Amino acid sequence: xxxxxxxxxxxxxVTGSKHVLSIDGARCLIxxxxxxxRREEAEEKNRALVPxxxxxxSVILTHAHFDHCGMLPLLAKRGYKGNIYATPxxxxxxxxxxxxSAAIQARDAEYLGKQAAKKGSKFEWKxxxxxxxxxxxxxxxxxxxxxxxxxxxxxxxxELYDAGHILGSAMAYTHARDRSGREVTIAFTGDLGRKxxxxxxxxxxxxxxxxxxxxxxxxxxxxxxxxxxxxxLAAIVNQAVARGGRIVIPAFAIERTQELVYYFHMLVDxxxxxxxxxxVDSPMAINATSIFQIHPECYxxxxxEAFIRHHENPFGFNSLHFxxxxxxxxxxxxxxxxxxxxxxxxxxxxxxxxxxxxxxxxDPNSTILIVGYMAANTLGRRIRDREKxxxxxxxxxxxxxxxxxxxxxxxxxxxxxxxxxxxSLDLTKLKKVFLVHGETAGLAHMEKFLLEKGVKEVxxxxxxxxxxx
Numbered sequence: 001x002x003x004x005x006x007x008x009x010x011x012x013x014v015t016g017s018k019h020v021l022s023i024d025g026a027r028c029l030i031x032x033x034x035x036x037x038r039r040e041e042a043e044e045k046n047r048a049l050v051p052x053x054x055x056x057x058s059v060i061l062t063h064a065h066f067d068h069c070g071m072l073p074l075l076a077k078r079g080y081k082g083n084i085y086a087t088p089x090x091x092x093x094x095x096x097x098x099x100x101s102a103a104i105q106a107r108d109a110e111y112l113g114k115q116a117a118k119k120g121s122k123f124e125w126k127x128x129x130x131x132x133x134x135x136x137x138x139x140x141x142x143x144x145x146x147x148x149x150x151x152x153x154x155x156x157x158x159e160l161y162d163a164g165h166i167l168g169s170a171m172a173y174t175h176a177r178d179r180s181g182r183e184v185t186i187a188f189t190g191d192l193g194r195k196x197x198x199x200x201x202x203x204x205x206x207x208x209x210x211x212x213x214x215x216x217x218x219x220x221x222x223x224x225x226x227x228x229x230x231x232x233l234a235a236i237v238n239q240a241v242a243r244g245g246r247i248v249i250p251a252f253a254i255e256r257t258q259e260l261v262y263y264f265h266m267l268v269d270x271x272x273x274x275x276x277x278x279x280v281d282s283p284m285a286i287n288a289t290s291i292f293q294i295h296p297e298c299y300x301x302x303x304x305e306a307f308i309r310h311h312e313n314p315f316g317f318n319s320l321h322f323x324x325x326x327x328x329x330x331x332x333x334x335x336x337x338x339x340x341x342x343x344x345x346x347x348x349x350x351x352x353x354x355x356x357x358x359x360x361x362x363d364p365n366s367t368i369l370i371v372g373y374m375a376a377n378t379l380g381r382r383i384r385d386r387e388k389x390x391x392x393x394x395x396x397x398x399x400x401x402x403x404x405x406x407x408x409x410x411x412x413x414x415x416x417x418x419x420x421x422x423x424s425l426d427l428t429k430l431k432k433v434f435l436v437h438g439e440t441a442g443l444a445h446m447e448k449f450l451l452e453k454g455v456k457e458v459x460x461x462x463x464x465x466x467x468x469x
Contacts (some may be wrong), residue, residue: 001021001022001023001024001176001178001182001184001465001468001469002021002022002213002467002468002469003019003020003021003022003186003213003434003466003467003469004019004020004022004421004464004466004467005018005019005434005436005461005462005463005464005465006018006020006050006051006364006464007018008446012092013035013326014067014217014373014375014437014438015033015034015035015037015067015145015375016033016034016035016036016045016046016067017030017031017033017067017068017190017436018030018031018032018033018050018051018071019031019435019436020051020215021156021174021176021186023154023155023156023176023177023178024154024155024178024179024405026054026057026058026153026155026156026307027051027055027056027057027394028057028058028059028076028153028156028174028394029051029056029059030059030060030062030063030172030188030190031060031061031062031068031069032051032068032069032070032071032072032075032142033061033065033067033068033069033070033071034046034066034067034070034071034101034176035067036066036067036347036349036375036378037375037376037377037378038377039349041377046070046071046074046128047128049071049074049078051075053076053078053079053080054076054079054080054222054401055082056075056080056082057082057153057154057156058072058082058083058152058153058156059072059075059080059082059083059084059085059173060085060086060152060158060172060188060232060415061085061086061090061094061171061344062086062090062163062169062171062172062188062189062190062191062460063090063163063165063166063168063169063190063191064086064089064090064093064096064097064168064169065093065166065252065254065255066097066101066165068190069090069094069097069192069295070098070101070189071098071128072084072094072098073101073102073129073133073134073136073137074128074129075096075129076133076136077129077133077136079469080140080167081140082140083141083148083152084137084140084141084142085141085142085143085144085152085158085160085467086141086142086143086144086160086168087143087144087145087160087168087169088145088168088171088295089167089168089291089295089298090167090168090170091138091141091143091167092162092168092291092294092295093166093167093254093288093291094141095134095138095140095141096254096284096287096288096291097253097254097284098134098137098138099131099134099135099138100253100283100284100413101103101129101134102129102130102131102133102134103130103131104125104350104351105127105128105130106127106130106131107127108127108263108396109126110129110374111344112125119258120259121267123162124360129150143276144158144160144298145160146160146161146162146170146204146380146392147159147160147161148174148382149161149175152355155176155177155178155179156174156175156176156331157174157175158172158174158175159175160172160173161173161188161204161205161206162200162201162202162203162204162255162298162397163190163191163193163198163202163203163204163384164191164192164193164194164195164200164202164203164204165190165193165200165203165255165257165411165412166191166193166200166254166411167200167254167255167258167291167292167295168200168295168298169188169190169191169193169200170303171187171188171189171190171192171203171204171206172187172188172190173185173186173187173188173206173207173209174186174187174188176469184210184211185207185208185209185210185211185305186209186210186211186212186213186469187211187212188213189212189213189214189215189411190215190412191215191217191411191412191437192214192215192285192412192413192418192421193412193413194223194410194411194414194417195225195421196415197226197259197300197411198259198262198263198299198300198303199259199262199292199298199299199300199303200216200298200299200300201299201300202300203413203421205424205425206425207426208425208426208427208428208429208430209429209430210390210430210469211430211431211432211433211469212422212430212432212433212434212435213433213434213436214418214422214433214434214435214436214440215412215418215436215437215438216276216415216418216435216436216437216442216446217373217412217436217438217442217444217448218373218410218412218413218414218415219415219435219438219439219441219442219443219444219445220412220415220441220442220444220445220446221407222331222407222414222415222416223226223407223408223410223414223417224406224407224408224443225408226408226410228264229406229407229409230266230267230410232406233263233267233406234267234272234273236367236369236404237267237273237276237303237340238274239367239403240338240344240367241273241274241276241338242365243365244251244337244365244400245338245363245365245366245367246335246338246339246340246341246360246363246365246366246367246368247257247338247339247340247341247368247369248341248343248353248357248360248367248368248369248372249340249341249343249368249371250292250343250344250345250346250347250348250349250353250355250357250368250371250372250380251285251342251343251344251346251371251372252283252344252345252346252372253282253285253288253344253346254284254285254288255411256336256346256371256372256411257280257282257285257289257342258285258289258292259409259411260342260409261278261280261320261342261372262303262348264278264320265320265363266342268318268319268461271305274321274338275318275319276297276322276337276338276339276340277319277335277338277339277340278319278320278321278339278342279321279323279332279339279340279341279342280320280321280322280323280343281323281328281329281332281341281342281343281352281356282323282342282343282344282351282352283324284344285342285344285439286322286324289322291360300335319458329352329355330355332356333355333356333359333360335376337348341356345357346380347354347374347375347378347380347408348374348378348379348380348383349378349380352392354379354392356452357379357383357392357397358392358393358395358397358425360401361383361390361392361397361398361399361400362397362398362399362400364400364402365402366401366402367400367401367402367403367404368383368385368401368404369370369401369404369405370376370384370403370404370405370406370467371405371406371409371410372409373410373412374378374440375450381394382404383399383403384403385401386403415442415445415449417448418446419453420450422450422453422455423453427455429443430455430456431457432456432457432458432459433450433454433455433457433458433459434461434467435458435459435460435461436461437446444459444460446458447460
């Protein structure tokens, strides 16, 4: 038995998670995510797709974020014909994410082709996959509800537990048995969520395990409290309204957008902010929000109490608007007066958010509100780091807008929250924790922190390294 971490997302960087569990020749791939970062680097790493598709026996998808599901269509395109196991909500959301990615690649190919033609040069770039590949991958999903043990191959059984990260997110508790009869349990946390987040439930308690594969996105950072975050969100909105400015929020279309809508709904109901227009400007976010509405089985008790029991829609109120068309999106850039625009991509690397930033980043009356993790070398990271100038669509812009940041909205547990969750488990048989999905400083701090807490062995994994179990 062994685990290999097949991408930098599993070893030393955040995004692009791909882990392979091998038992007597059977190989189970846990997540098949896209790497996100510099365009050229992302292109190279995503096109490589290290695991051999024909050697994979089964796939487990922990959740529907692009850095965990984004390369499943390429896996199917290159020959994988087996099952992809996920929760019902993850299956629905992943279908939206994969189709959106295919559509974006097609548009990029068309745009780059036109640009090359203008310059009289040859255009050779091709999308990694298209809509047909995304449809093919979606057709290979087998849905598994939480807490339902499922045999997925010779010697491998998986049970999915709520990870509390996004709608439908799961931890994959795997039970492996080799030909000699030796039994080992491995818990893959995927992206571990946080307690007391809106809409979704807290991370579940897992049975005892021999090994744990744990993310360390916030391995050296702590989050603000949710109450402080709401106060800060209200203050930022009221300050922007007072100066007649616009607020643009880069947010992932899945989870973060719906969470922000939920919070704005609460603040408007409580009259803590005025009823200014709030626009969700992302076709994928609109589609994802409709999926959130049809999966109330994933909601926590507070959401049921606040909205469902009173027959209210958590994701709809008078001042909320959805911008589906390109024309609507363009009109938002000409908006006069206070307005809130929530738009994807969450790291500002693609999508409509870039066009809004072009129009607002140099306006001192505008506010750019950072509400999530920004990976190294992304436009979002450069804005978060308050660089004086940034390049968007090849043009340099002065950063004159107010840059605000609220850490409490992160869907990832910080290092203390990760330990608080671990401390609630039975760790008596835990042999080792493998740390993945983190930057160098975060991984190092998390390793030291867990060892100080009494964890027997902690391994910061290396890309493509095999670790025997």
